[in-house]
Amino acid sequence: MFPETFVAEQLAVTSFDGVVFDPFCGRGTTVFESLLRDRDAAGCDVHPVAACVAGAKADAPSRKEVTARLSELEEESAGFEAPAMHGATAEFFELCFHPSTYAEVVFLREHLDWRGDRTDRFIAALSLGSLHGESHRTPNCFSNRMPRTISTKPRYSVRWWRKNELTPPRRDVFEILRRMAEYRFESRPPRRRGRVRLADAREAGARFPSLRGTVTDVITSPPYLDTTNYREDQWLRLWFLGGEATDRLPPHDGRHYSADKYKDFLTEAWAGVAPLLAAEARIVVRMGGRRLTKEAARVTLLESLRDGLPRSVSLVDEGASSRVRGTQANAFRGDKPSDTLEHDFRFDVV
Template identity: 35%
Template sequence: MKKALAYNKDYAFNAICPYYTMFPLEYPLGIINKHRENAPVVLDPFCGRGTTLYAARKLGFKAYGLDTSPIAAAIAQAKLASANIDNVMALAGKLVATTPKEIPSTTFFRRAFSDSTLAELCSLREGLLRARASNEAAILRAAALGCLHGPLPTASGTPSYFSNQMPRTFASKPDYSVRFWEEREILAPRASVLDVLRKKLARISDLDSPSEGRLTNVKCRDARTASSYRHVRKATLTITSPPYYGMRTYVEDQWLRSWFIGGPAEPDYGNDQQLRHTGHDIFITDLAKVWKNVHRSSDAGAHLYIRFGAIPSVKSDPRELLKASLEEAGGWDLVSVRNAKTAAAGKRQADQMGRESKPATEFDFHAIRA
């Protein structure tokens, strides 16, 4: 059985920060390879952690991305950044060496991180919030987000994460986390922020490889809004995966990472920039706005590939929803709809905090700009 690219060290950059609803790198790599003779300009209007952008980078093509989540945009920007590890760590050392102005004192933060780790983490957070945009800062921010929470080490040596026991891909809620740790008498590791970051970055072999994209190719914007695409230069190949109908917890599931990039030190419920999930017709209309904008930003004959599915807890037919959205948008000829492999992303890491979930059913859509 062929080993998944997620476990291949040559692609460790793509795993710089695990994300709860990521699709496998094999999907965009395979599609871009199929179209590589045409030197595609790649677009992902729901870019998430930037897997499509990274696939384009690996194959030497320019890519653009949009996402309403500032966390997703920060991670995706790093996928287009190029910097030497020593320069990234030099910036990290400079920022960590400063004294933080504010350290959260809630029970969650006191149990989630050791005192020394939290102080260093707050110094890094405040420094990155002040830092000018650069390749080094983009990579450092994404690496810190990826190390912010995760499972405790099972052996001696440098931990891989700053936090007490947590999932890698989402942050469990404060009250639940504290109760989990207290019941099991689990203490946070005394982790050196710099040592953890260097361990993360040392695994990435292509950190300083050339990139056809720039940080500004990724925007934290709403894909439903036409003005969000002003930076896109005529895409010829769009590869994306919209939020599945009923998936509305992106914001609160990433609340700790949101704090690190400047948000509140507690979950923030709701996001009016997300696709609306209050009814099938409303959801279809929102998706149609995106496909219309992609159409305007694409060349004639451009290809659109979409991976879309359904979550078990919500009654919906992903094939009907997606087809209806393309029909409402107009300008796209649907070529094929195929079964994708069952998604395990929703299952991954869920048992680390006692949560249970079932994998989604997914389909791959291919359409061509009329």
């Protein structure tokens, strides 16, 4: 996760007051932290789960709107019968969700307009957070026992549930969502509202025409090189947002596994952001990867920025490096250090 403290530190030292933009916004930390500090902010991400969660943070409805919509959905769901699952994932869904819980989950999947309605998007984001998790430890997840951070593969999950004789608990989806909404609204939303789009960073300029020439701060973290497949890890949440019930994804294009293709991808991303930049801007990037050295990261970033932006780009300082902490892999490795490094760099653009 992109830490809030990193964004806060960068915002504290900037001399600009224009729009803050994150072209790889993930769960929306840069956008949300900027709004909390009374800065206009926007972002985009190509991953539907990221766009849903970040959009819910950036443009939250009122508590009253969420409560009313949940009551409306619950009333409409009475008597709803979810269609039977077929194919390789049918057994997974039978063991993952209690039949009544499954019906409520499918009803929400079919009726929430998370792309076009901010209240529905907020409820969808709450649902994503509760869709699966450690049900033996918390009453706030819908599923049989699973990790909360990633969606384990269907075949592995079925084998593990059967081996441990685990059955899905009956969970009232609407009760959980009301409880989670109350928790979220214990803190007031930011005064300002942000904009998040489900979009490729390479199309940022075209997707945010009203922001052209207004972005003074880019604070972002591109997908790490040779680290993980975000879509594979989130296949169940992607299904909830309307995707197929499968963890088998099309072959990747290599841009996050080949160093050369990764650099080309970054170049195209900066070119997409270029129309949004103000006359003077600052770009802060945290990037990483397995066995990615600080020097290689610095060269890749500097060259991709200079190739992608029709502007003068200069490195502000020598940057800083650290090991990734709290990864999913480390949860199984114990105290063994991660082999993934993170590198932070700042650039001035004029």
